[in-house]
Amino acid sequence: MSAAGANGGRVERLFWGVGSAVVVIYALLPVAWIVSLSLKRSADLGDNRFLPRVVSLEHYATVFRDPQFSAALWNSIGIAAISTLAAVLLGAFTAYAVVRLEFPGRRLILAGALAIAMFPPISIVGPLFNTWRTLGLYDTWAGLILPYMTFTLPLAIWTLAAFFREVPWDLDKAARVDGATAFQAFVHVIAPLAAPGVFSAAILVFMFAWNDFLFAASLTSTDQARTVPAAIAFFTGSSRFEQPTGSVAAASVLVTVPVIIVVLLFQRRIVAGLTAGAVKG
């Protein structure tokens, strides 16, 4: 009985171990390949080896020497940060109102938000291109921030609403009686308790804005607002006969690193927030 149990446990552990390994390798192999490519010398790019023969940083140097890339990096950081901040702030207020206030159209807001999130972005790129050109938003930061917020606000609202629902309403009332304005109660009591939700929402929004290629490629034309994913597509080789493979790989690694750092930084807080869960006083 106990032997069978131990045996079953071992088989189960093996199953999960192998399963996890397969998934991790499957997911990380392309990343590893890109990292490897970015570290090869230009001459070695086509050598069909997984590990670079000689580690070289020449592609990184090239990428940073290219004024296009540093402009794109700055655009990416700025646009993603502003989109995140604005979407989370607006999302927080909306989610709070939806959860805590009784007003007509409450369900409509949630349903509408969900519908927008389901909308295929490609279908609005065309109209948006024309509209933005008329409005003068083409090739500007705002021209990208607006669609990013449109597509990420629903996510932020739904995530935050779920977290706000977990906060006991009595705490809000207690704060109001303790002398807080509705805004102070939100800032001092509700928002800190929903912090894990705020971080989850922020990560989702940031990733969307940071990774987006479709809007960035369609709604920008110069270094004015072009973000890194779009800029990479416009990389050229040092001569017309050379593929810019190395530079593309180096730039890809450079844009992936911040996302990984962000996730690793906030993941802890998210997990801690979810497991603590002891909101009820």
Place this chain on the structure above:
Amino acid sequence: MSDIELRNLSKRFDGTTAVKHASFSIHDGEFFILVGPSGCGKSTLLNMIVGLEDASEGEIRVDGERVNDLDPKDRNMAMVFQSYAIYPHMTVRENMAFPLKLARLPKQEIDSRVAKAAGILELGDLLDRKPGALSGGQRQRVAMGRAIVREPRVFLLDEPLSNLDAKLRVQMRTEIARLQRRLGTTTVYVTHDQTEAMTLGDRVAVLRRGEVLQIGTPRQLYEQPENLFVAGFIGSPAMNFLPARFNAGRLELPVGSLELARDLRAAVAASEGPLVAGFRPDHLRAVGDRAQADLCFAARADVVEWLGADVFAYFDVTLEGFEAVALPEDLDIEAGRQGRSSLVARIDPAAGLKEGDTLDLGVDAAQVQVFEAGSGRNLSLSGRLDQA
């Protein structure tokens, strides 16, 4: 320190009326209780006083000043919630300091007030803990502490003890009473537990279905309930109720009849519909011989509850020729079924009563209250009032 005056205060939620035309005053420094079964509107009334709910109609005045339109933060009232509602992300110290920080008091003042409140509530050692690391009783104290640091005009407590176990509840009850006497702050306390209401209150308001049925001292409510509901709600064990009818100056009960006082006779004669006779378990007593009480009858003890100082004995009586009393459902008292009814008596433990013993019981006419079954009106009281 403030007095509160409610004038014709009503609250309607779509379709239902939670509070109907409440008009009464709570005096300065008074410990005032709102008691009633769940859904009677007591919490809604409290929320209107503190400003968490808007009044649909009527006025709330504190020290003569109308506060209806004031935001809760501007009413300077402190509230203790049933769930305690202490902020889980703040330490005990931060919890208690929170209202003072909002009031922008200087740091020294905040520290000294928190230290003082912590001293009163014996929270000194817990100040740097988070609520998650506190027991239920300690959380309750923190909630009290956060209320008293503000030195508010009014304390409002919404069922503060109902999440505690029985022993702690009794202990905290005494502490709250002591604290209120010490601070002398006007206090409004909501509970569904009539024992809490009776032990704590200077005055008690009994609410039912949004209506204030009676306001009085615990003693008034116990001795002179104005209606059947208050009579049944106040007192533990509950008052005994038997169906009754009036016949030739005498009140006939399933267990016998008794002569009514003259003024009560007039009130009973003028009443409508079936009657209910009520008497407290304390007034139903064992008698040696039949001359010792106005109404005597023999009954068999079904259940005997021995509590040390008291013995409560439950007797089964038949309702021959009488319809069982229809008591208000929310009283949760078994009025009798299948032609039988149960009576409770408080018996001297020295008598050594055992289950199954038959005993001669007696009750005096002066202790029997007569109610109109339909309206629930206490006729004995109107008789006495007429006399006065």
